[in-house]
Amino acid sequence: xxxxxxxxxxxxxxxxxxxxxxSAVTVEIEDAISFRKEAVKKAxxxxxxxxxxxxTLDDIESLIEQSEEYIVNGVTEIIKLEKExxxxxxx
Numbered sequence: 001x002x003x004x005x006x007x008x009x010x011x012x013x014x015x016x017x018x019x020x021x022x023s024a025v026t027v028e029i030e031d032a033i034s035f036r037k038e039a040v041k042k043a044x045x046x047x048x049x050x051x052x053x054x055x056t057l058d059d060i061e062s063l064i065e066q067s068e069e070y071i072v073n074g075v076t077e078i079i080k081l082e083k084e085x086x087x088x089x090x091x
Contacts, residue, residue, distance in 0.1 A: 028074035
């Protein structure tokens with residue numbers, strides 16, 4: 001949608017600005033996914049070994065919290081993109 005909007009109505013400088021935001025979102029979401037995957041691996045290992053130590057649970061919780069930070073950062077980049085280019089969402 002963004003690229004068709006660009007090609008129809010916006011100027012040449014827009015793709016690099018949009019690219020900046022999309023790259024930032026991609027990095028943040030990829031990092032969030034990596035932390036979630038690591039949390040799942042640790043949880044699986046914990047369940048497989050039936051070792052439910054508080055330190056393991058703390059590690060898993062920390063990974064999930066770090067993942068959430070990256071998700072928030074990604075959403076922030078999307079909001080910046082929408083504000084800069086006047087993109088609004090309809091329900």
